[in-house]
Amino acid sequence: MDEVKYPVLTEKSIRLLERNQYTFNVDSQSNKTKIKNWIEHFFDVKVIAMNSYRLPEKGEKRGSMIVHPIRCKRMIITLRTGDSIPLFSEQ
Numbered sequence: 001m002d003e004v005k006y007p008v009l010t011e012k013s014i015r016l017l018e019r020n021q022y023t024f025n026v027d028s029q030s031n032k033t034k035i036k037n038w039i040e041h042f043f044d045v046k047v048i049a050m051n052s053y054r055l056p057e058k059g060e061k062r063g064s065m066i067v068h069p070i071r072c073k074r075m076i077i078t079l080r081t082g083d084s085i086p087l088f089s090e091q
Contacts, residue, residue: 003030005072020079025072035075045083051076
């Protein structure tokens with residue numbers, strides 16, 4: 001699936017892991033329903049809630065023009081208590 005790009009590991013996302021919340025960068029055209037169904041099917045977990053936001057655009061100057069590259073969307077996914085994604089396991 002090309003819509004889920006990669007997991008995000010920042011200070012905030014590591015703090016969220018303690019609350020059973022996982023952060024992923026996803027394709028900017030994808031919606032919550034597609035991502036939820038894919039995560040539940042692929043990792044065999046139950047998704048309780050999803051929050052999404054777009055990262056702020058950063059202008060890049062190329063010659064006399066300012067270009068805004070296409071940014072991806074970031075999703076914070078909350079899982080049911082007891083579920084975890086093996087990608088982030090501490091084993």
